[in-house]
Amino acid sequence: xxxxxxxxxxxxxxxxxxxxxxxxxxxxxxxxxxxxxxxxxxxxxxxxxxxxxxxxxxxxxxxxxxxxxxxxxxxxxxxxxxxxxxxxxxxxxxxxxxxxxxxxxxxxxxxxxxxxxxxxxxxxxxxxxxxxxxxxxxxxxxxxxxxxxxxxxxxxxxxxxxxxxxxxxxxxxxxxxxxxxxxxxxxxxxxxxxxxxxxxxxxxxxxxxxxxxxxxxxxxxxxxxxxxxxxxxxxxxxxxxxxxxxxxxxxxxxxxxxxxxxxxxxxxxxxxxxxxxxxxxxxxxxxxxxxxxxxxxxxxxxxxxxx
Numbered sequence: 001x002x003x004x005x006x007x008x009x010x011x012x013x014x015x016x017x018x019x020x021x022x023x024x025x026x027x028x029x030x031x032x033x034x035x036x037x038x039x040x041x042x043x044x045x046x047x048x049x050x051x052x053x054x055x056x057x058x059x060x061x062x063x064x065x066x067x068x069x070x071x072x073x074x075x076x077x078x079x080x081x082x083x084x085x086x087x088x089x090x091x092x093x094x095x096x097x098x099x100x101x102x103x104x105x106x107x108x109x110x111x112x113x114x115x116x117x118x119x120x121x122x123x124x125x126x127x128x129x130x131x132x133x134x135x136x137x138x139x140x141x142x143x144x145x146x147x148x149x150x151x152x153x154x155x156x157x158x159x160x161x162x163x164x165x166x167x168x169x170x171x172x173x174x175x176x177x178x179x180x181x182x183x184x185x186x187x188x189x190x191x192x193x194x195x196x197x198x199x200x201x202x203x204x205x206x207x208x209x210x211x212x213x214x215x216x217x218x219x220x221x222x223x224x225x226x227x228x229x230x231x232x233x234x235x236x237x238x239x240x241x242x243x244x245x246x247x248x249x250x251x252x253x254x255x256x257x258x259x260x261x262x263x264x265x266x267x268x269x270x271x272x273x274x275x276x277x278x279x280x281x282x283x284x285x286x287x288x289x290x291x292x293x294x295x296x297x298x299x300x301x302x303x304x305x306x307x
Contacts, residue, residue, distance in 0.1 A: 011134045013047070021051040022081045027088065029134050033123040035093070037100040043127050044091040044098065046070075047135075048077035050084045057305060058140040060128060060158075060165075061089040062151030064172075065106035070096070072291050076146070079298045085305060086140050090131050092154060093123045109150065112201070114234035121238040125157035132164055142166060144305055149173055149262065149287070153240045159250065160223070160243045167251040169301050172260060172283075172290050174267030175240035175274060178210040185261040209233060213241075217274070220245050241274045248276035253304045255281050255290070255297050262287035279304075 009029035016024040027045040035041060049055070059080055063073055070089070077087035091098055094108040111117050132143055144167040147155030152173025159165045174180060182203045209232050216236055219225060223246070229236050236242055252275055256268040272280055281300065283293045290297075 009130050009134050011137065013138070016046075019078070020082065022078055023049040025049065027131075027134060029130060031093070031123070031127050032130050033093075033126040035123065037094075039100045040093045040098050040123070042098070043093075043130065044096075045131055045134075046077065046089040046091075048081040048087045048089075050081045050086060052084045055084060055086045055140060057084070057142045057144070058086045058088070058135055059305065060131060060143060060145045061087055062092060062124075062128070062145065062147040062154055063089065063095070064149030064151050065092075065095065065109050067105040073148070075294045076298055080302065080305075083302055083306075085302070086135075088131060088135060090127060092151065093127060094120055106150075114237075118234065118238040121154065121157060124154040125161050128154070128158035128165075129162045132162060144168065146301065147171065147173060156240045156243045156247065157238075160246045167253075167305060168247070169253045169255075169304065170271075171255045171297060172257050172263055172268075172287050173240070173271065174256075174263040175244055175271035176210075176213070176267050177235050177239050178206050178213075179264045179267040179270075182206060183264040183267075209235075213239075217241060217245050240271055244271055244274040248274075251304075252276075252278035253280075253301065254278055255283060255293075255300075257283045257285045257287055257290045259285060260287045260290075 011027060011029040014026045016026055018024070025047045027047050029043050031041055031043045061073070061076055063070055073089065077089055080087045094100065095105045099105045108120060128145065143165050145155045145158060145165050146169040147153070148171045152170040155168055155170060159168050212233065213236060216229065216233070220242065226237050226242055254272060260268070272278070283290050285292060
């Protein structure tokens with residue numbers, strides 16, 4: 001497991017607005033993860049604080065990949081803050097304000113370089129840890145995490161790396177990159193890159209490589225075992241299933257979409273099984289339309305966080 005220096009976060013907090021007694025602040029802090037991209041070195045998180053001064057629970061919310069505006073997710077932090085749960089929505093590396101010049105938000109997650117992808121996934125999980133330290137310095141405590149789509153994948157990694165995260169909520173996410181890469185509508189660009197690259201990673205070759213994936217998962221006894229792979233198996237080292245292997249028995253809640261064309265059903269089920277079959281709710285929706293169930297997701301999540 002790569003060790004990242006915790007360092008000084010140099011946190012600043014700026015008031016944005018107050019709505020119905022909920023205070024919205026913007027937190028900025030230095031990411032402790034090394035990167036060559038200047039735009040990624042500064043981390044951002046939108047913090048929503050309840051009216052109640054003595055807050056006993058804190059939720060970290062991670063968005064999905066892509067360039068859609070985050071407005072559709074604001075229902076969650078306002079809902080939880082109105083129920084006395086401080087909520088911080090972290091802007092993940094390589095997205096939105098943290099997108100390097102010459103790129104679109106989230107497009108650097110569609111890369112054929114496994115070492116680069118592993119670093120970018122790890123960067124996101126490391127920033128979650130940095131955010132927890134910043135929030136603790138603000139007096140917040142009892143942390144849980146809620147990740148949507150790509151944010152769910154990072155949430156799984158973060159829960160393994162940060163034991164202070166007590167509970168996890170995973171929304172329309174999955175594991176096993178063989179299925180996600182070759183079956184998802186969202187990864188069509190990645191498939192084109194693979195087929196045109198010199199890597200020779202075709203669907204057939206990927207399937208052959210993944211025949212060893214279950215044996216690899218069964219052999220994981222310690223986090224250091226994650227990097228015991230052949231060169232062609234490097235994609236195993238940042239697959240959500242790999243980290244899910246270490247979360248069996250932890251409090252988890254899942255929401256997945258029945259008609260999800262982004263996260264194949266098999267990818268969702270494999271993740272659920274590797275996590276130890278936690279409580280799961282199947283939504284009568286697609287991936288993007290799952291937001292139509294935001295009230296149902298928020299209500300059950302609130303019950304889960306407060307029980």
